[in-house]
Amino acid sequence: MTHLSIIGAGKIGGEVAYLSAVLGIADKITITDCNSSLLHAQKLDIIHTGLDLDITTDLSDLKNSDIIVFTAGLPRNPTVKTRADLLNSNIPVADEFCSNINGFKGIVINVTNPVDALNYYICKKAGLNRRRCIGFGGLVDLARFENFLNIRGFDSKGSFVMGEHGEHQVPVFSDLLEKTDSEIREEILSDMKNASMPVIKGKGGTVFGPAFNIIRLVSAIKEDKKEILPCSCILEGEYGLFNLSIGVPARIGKEGVEEIIEKQLDDWELDKLKEASVHLKNLCRRAEDAGGK
Numbered sequence: 001m002t003h004l005s006i007i008g009a010g011k012i013g014g015e016v017a018y019l020s021a022v023l024g025i026a027d028k029i030t031i032t033d034c035n036s037s038l039l040h041a042q043k044l045d046i047i048h049t050g051l052d053l054d055i056t057t058d059l060s061d062l063k064n065s066d067i068i069v070f071t072a073g074l075p076r077n078p079t080v081k082t083r084a085d086l087l088n089s090n091i092p093v094a095d096e097f098c099s100n101i102n103g104f105k106g107i108v109i110n111v112t113n114p115v116d117a118l119n120y121y122i123c124k125k126a127g128l129n130r131r132r133c134i135g136f137g138g139l140v141d142l143a144r145f146e147n148f149l150n151i152r153g154f155d156s157k158g159s160f161v162m163g164e165h166g167e168h169q170v171p172v173f174s175d176l177l178e179k180t181d182s183e184i185r186e187e188i189l190s191d192m193k194n195a196s197m198p199v200i201k202g203k204g205g206t207v208f209g210p211a212f213n214i215i216r217l218v219s220a221i222k223e224d225k226k227e228i229l230p231c232s233c234i235l236e237g238e239y240g241l242f243n244l245s246i247g248v249p250a251r252i253g254k255e256g257v258e259e260i261i262e263k264q265l266d267d268w269e270l271d272k273l274k275e276a277s278v279h280l281k282n283l284c285r286r287a288e289d290a291g292g293k
C-alpha cells in the first residue's frame with residue numbers, strides 16, 4: 001500500500017498525479033493546491049479515467065503519506081533568467097507546506113525551483129531527516145546530457161550529472177568511453193543550461209521530461225530498487241561539503257537516500273563542483289535568511 005501526495009496541481013503536479021494514477025504507482029493519491037477550482041478540475045479529470053483509485057484533496061491526509069512530491073509555487077517564464085531567481089517567491093510556499101506536515105515521517109521529493117536550496121530549506125524547516133529529503137532535477141538534466149552527447153555522436157554510457165539543477169550543473173564526462181576536451185565540454189554544458197527554455201517558451205513549462213523522471217524516482221523508492229540516481233542531497237561531509245543540498249550520485253531505496261556515492265572526478269569536473277558548491281552554499285544561506293531561520 002503506497003500513499004503518494006502531490007502538493008501543487010499545476011502543470012508538473014497534475015502530470016505526476018495523472019502518471020501515478022495510470023501507471024498504478026500509488027494505491028492512494030492526495031493532491032492539494034491553493035487554487036481550489038484547478039484542484040477540483042484535476043481531481044475530476046483523473047476520476048474520469050475510470051481507474052479504481054482512492055483520490056483525496058484533504059490537507060490533513062499529507063502527514064500519513066509515504067511519499068510527498070512538492071511541486072507548488074512559481075515556475076519560470078521567459079523573463080525569469082535563472083531558477084535561483086525564484087527563491088524569494090517560493091520560500092513562503094515552502095513555509096506553508098512545512099506547517100502542514102508536522103510529524104511527517106515519510107520521504108519528500110522537492111521539485112519546486114530552485115530545487116537544491118528549497119530541498120535544504122524544507123528539510124531544516126520541517127525538521128526532517130536529511131536522508132528523507134530528495135531534490136529532483138538531476139534525472140532530467142541527465143536525460144538532456146545524454147541527448148546532447150548522442151546528437152554529437154558520443155556514446156552516452158557512463159554519463160552522469162552532479163551539481164546544481166540550474167546554472168551550475170556538473171556534467172560528468174570522465175567515465176565516458178571517449179575522451180572529451182574542455183572545449184566540447186563547455187559547449188555541451190552551455191546547451192544543458194539552456195535546454196529547458198525552448199520548452200518554457202513554446203508550451204509554458206516543462207512537463208513530460210521532468211514528470212516521467214519524477215515517476216522513476218518515486219518507483220525507485222516504492223520498489224526499494226537501490227538504484228544510483230542523480231539527486232540533490234543534503235551533505236554532511238561527503239565531497240568535503242556541509243550545509244547545502246547539491247546533486248550527487250545517491251542510492252535510492254525505501255528509506256530514501258540510502259547512500260551517497262563519492263565519485264572520482266577529473267580536474268575540470270572538480271573545478272565545476274567547487275563553483276557549484278560555493279553558489280549553492282550561498283543560496284541555502286539566502287533561503288534561511290529569507291525564511292527568517
Ligand SMILES: NC(=O)c1ccc[n+]([C@@H]2O[C@H](COP(=O)([O-])OP(=O)(O)OC[C@H]3O[C@@H](n4cnc5c(N)ncnc54)[C@H](O)[C@@H]3O)[C@@H](O)[C@H]2O)c1
Binds near residue numbers: 008012035114136
Ligand atoms: N525540478 C524540475 O525538474 C522541475 C521541472 C518542472 C517544473 N519545476 C518547478 O516546479 C514548480 C511548479 O511548476 P509548474 O510548471 O507546475 O507551475 P504551475 O504554475 O503550473 O503550478 C504550480 C501550482 O502551485 C500552486 N501553488 C502556488 N502556491 C501555492 C501554495 N501556497 N499552496 C498550494 N499550492 C500553491 C499554484 O496554484 C499552481 O497550481 C516551479 O517552481 C517550477 O520551476 C521543476
Ligand SMILES: O=C(O)C[C@H](O)C(=O)O
Binds near residue numbers: 137196210
Ligand atoms: O527550467 C525550468 O525552469 C524548469 C525545470 O527546472 C526544468 O529543468 O525543466
